Amino acid sequence: MPKLTLYQAMQYNWLFCVDSLAMIDPKRVLRALAEHWAQLDPLCEHFDSGTLSLVELRARLGAQLPDSTPADITALLDAWIRLDILVPVAKSPNRFELNAQIHDFLAYLRREHRLGLCLEIEAYLRHLERLAAHIQDAFEARDSNELARQLRLLDMRVRDVLKKLSNDEHALVGVAERAKTSDRQIPLRQRYAEVLATWDEYVEPMIQLVSADGIFEKGVNRVEHVLLRLMGEQHRLGQLVDDDLLLRTHARILEMQTTAQLSLRRARELLLPLREEARRHNAITRGAALALSAIRRKGLDAVPQTAMPLFSRPQSVFLGTASQVESYVYALAHFEPKPAQFPKASESRKETARSKAPRTAREMLDRCENALPMPDLMIWLLDQEPEGATDELLYWFSRLSRDSRFQRERLPRRDYDTAKHRVSLCSFALSARDTASNTHAH
Amino acid sequence: MHIDLTELSLLTPIFRELLKGFHISRREPELYAQLSNLQDAYRTLFKALGFELVCDTRGFYYFVPEQMGAQVNKTAQRLALFTFIMVEHLADQGRDPLSVLDGGSLGRDELPALLEKYRDLFLQAEVQTQDELEEKILRRLTQLGFASEDNGIYRFLPPMHRFLDVCLAVQQDRDLAATLHSNLPLPVPALVDDDADSLSSPSAGDNEDELARAIAEERAHQETEA
Numbered sequence: 001m002p003k004l005t006l007y008q009a010m011q012y013n014w015l016f017c018v019d020s021l022a023m024i025d026p027k028r029v030l031r032a033l034a035e036h037w038a039q040l041d042p043l044c045e046h047f048d049s050g051t052l053s054l055v056e057l058r059a060r061l062g063a064q065l066p067d068s069t070p071a072d073i074t075a076l077l078d079a080w081i082r083l084d085i086l087v088p089v090a091k092s093p094n095r096f097e098l099n100a101q102i103h104d105f106l107a108y109l110r111r112e113h114r115l116g117l118c119l120e121i122e123a124y125l126r127h128l129e130r131l132a133a134h135i136q137d138a139f140e141a142r143d144s145n146e147l148a149r150q151l152r153l154l155d156m157r158v159r160d161v162l163k164k165l166s167n168d169e170h171a172l173v174g175v176a177e178r179a180k181t182s183d184r185q186i187p188l189r190q191r192y193a194e195v196l197a198t199w200d201e202y203v204e205p206m207i208q209l210v211s212a213d214g215i216f217e218k219g220v221n222r223v224e225h226v227l228l229r230l231m232g233e234q235h236r237l238g239q240l241v242d243d244d245l246l247l248r249t250h251a252r253i254l255e256m257q258t259t260a261q262l263s264l265r266r267a268r269e270l271l272l273p274l275r276e277e278a279r280r281h282n283a284i285t286r287g288a289a290l291a292l293s294a295i296r297r298k299g300l301d302a303v304p305q306t307a308m309p310l311f312s313r314p315q316s317v318f319l320g321t322a323s324q325v326e327s328y329v330y331a332l333a334h335f336e337p338k339p340a341q342f343p344k345a346s347e348s349r350k351e352t353a354r355s356k357a358p359r360t361a362r363e364m365l366d367r368c369e370n371a372l373p374m375p376d377l378m379i380w381l382l383d384q385e386p387e388g389a390t391d392e393l394l395y396w397f398s399r400l401s402r403d404s405r406f407q408r409e410r411l412p413r414r415d416y417d418t419a420k421h422r423v424s425l426c427s428f429a430l431s432a433r434d435t436a437s438n439t440h441a442h
Numbered sequence: 443m444h445i446d447l448t449e450l451s452l453l454t455p456i457f458r459e460l461l462k463g464f465h466i467s468r469r470e471p472e473l474y475a476q477l478s479n480l481q482d483a484y485r486t487l488f489k490a491l492g493f494e495l496v497c498d499t500r501g502f503y504y505f506v507p508e509q510m511g512a513q514v515n516k517t518a519q520r521l522a523l524f525t526f527i528m529v530e531h532l533a534d535q536g537r538d539p540l541s542v543l544d545g546g547s548l549g550r551d552e553l554p555a556l557l558e559k560y561r562d563l564f565l566q567a568e569v570q571t572q573d574e575l576e577e578k579i580l581r582r583l584t585q586l587g588f589a590s591e592d593n594g595i596y597r598f599l600p601p602m603h604r605f606l607d608v609c610l611a612v613q614q615d616r617d618l619a620a621t622l623h624s625n626l627p628l629p630v631p632a633l634v635d636d637d638a639d640s641l642s643s644p645s646a647g648d649n650e651d652e653l654a655r656a657i658a659e660e661r662a663h664q665e666t667e668a
Binding site for chain 1: 519520522523525526527529530533536538539540562563566567606608609610611612613614
């Protein structure tokens, strides 16, 4: 067994270490893994994301083993290097990584799953098809040994595919969990990057692969066809291999097909909502930016044509606060009709007009609406109420100009003469608001 | 459908809240639980009374206004503007707008920076100071059940999805560019809350106007008689 010291390991290249792998006693490797699990387990996470320099390794081990001396840590690292648990990075001998085989084994033990490539499954399927062809050839040559060997190979490959599908499914769960549990404050693009990449690079090609006319289905059908034909021919021409072996392989092929479909369905169920969520986020952000742009250009009234939320309280049934209702009810309870005052015959028409009841908002709005388009609201009001009090005219001016059924356009400031005052204000030209666009939007 | 009124034990508070324009979500656990359990009964009852109860699957209930879009709805505009601003502001900061506006929170201490950054837009909503921002927007959000406030922290509730839906609708509006350059008047949301606070306000609806006038007249009459 080569005795590599830390210093020596740094001098040798990675190939030497790989070469030495065959000579290491497996029991010693397993014993070292068991003995140093407490130190290796946390290191795995760091090795998942890259390599570690000797200084970093010593620092991490020093933190984990506070009672140990530098010599102890050197001895520990030496042992790992001798057993090929740690290997120097190619062309960077002062940096180390976990031996790829050990890394995979530790990942398996730590129930960590790294998502594979869809292309791997495709390659396996191609290989299965080739094996099916070999099986057919062996049967036609009546070579029972070769037939049994090829069937075993086929069975092992199918198990590989099943193992890979299971691993990938676990890895996809990890992807979804990481996206769901990651810090909600980190940028969305970052949070969902892995989900989106996984979808594009794994799920989408898998959908193609497992589709009815995809490579997976074609490959499975071809292998299944060969196996079924073989069973039929065996009955006719005599047995070359045990029927159980054929049946077991056939069952496993079907299991692989079902597993692939279920695995894909679960992948979609896991990742599709997250992918849609990411898309929804993008759409919301873009929508908000567009809306703000519209408001910047045309003001708050220029809310884009879209379904705005409506949450008005129904006015027709609205009464008001408790005290207002109370006073209203009190007033009703003490209601007494006022004595009717009839105009005297001697009173002029002018006096009658002055004492008439104030117009209701509805009446004024209707009259205003009938007079559209209106070049100047204030002039119209003065025409309507030439003797009207200034404050009343100004109230109607304010009320009518703000009503939603009118489109208003501000006019230049000028003076207007009421019965008793001269007021200076910017009047409005009123026109009918386009109801078509309102209806469309709601 | 047979409705057992004794089952609807929270009918009064539920109706009162919904009528105010409030959105009932899990923040009101008792009301929400009863609405969820007796959703059909409540919906049928309210329908018979002329109210449409919306049961949003994202976890909230509200009344659809009687007259859709009939009036200028300043508060809806302000709240929508605030949502747009929040989404952009959070996205600019690299934060997740959806997670903040659905269950997340905003501290009062974040408001000055927000106000400063979007001063031009807030100005259009007649919001110039932090007090106005809290009074005209955040207090409205809490009054209508879109948010809750606790020790200077505003927590956004599921009904905020109604405004997030507006963002989605805008994003899907392929004619937005045309809309932006059009001279046609654009639809505005309906809202009464900012006008309906005071019944004596001359800008309130006709019914309120007349009611206020009647009360005032009666009071004046009583004073004269006294």
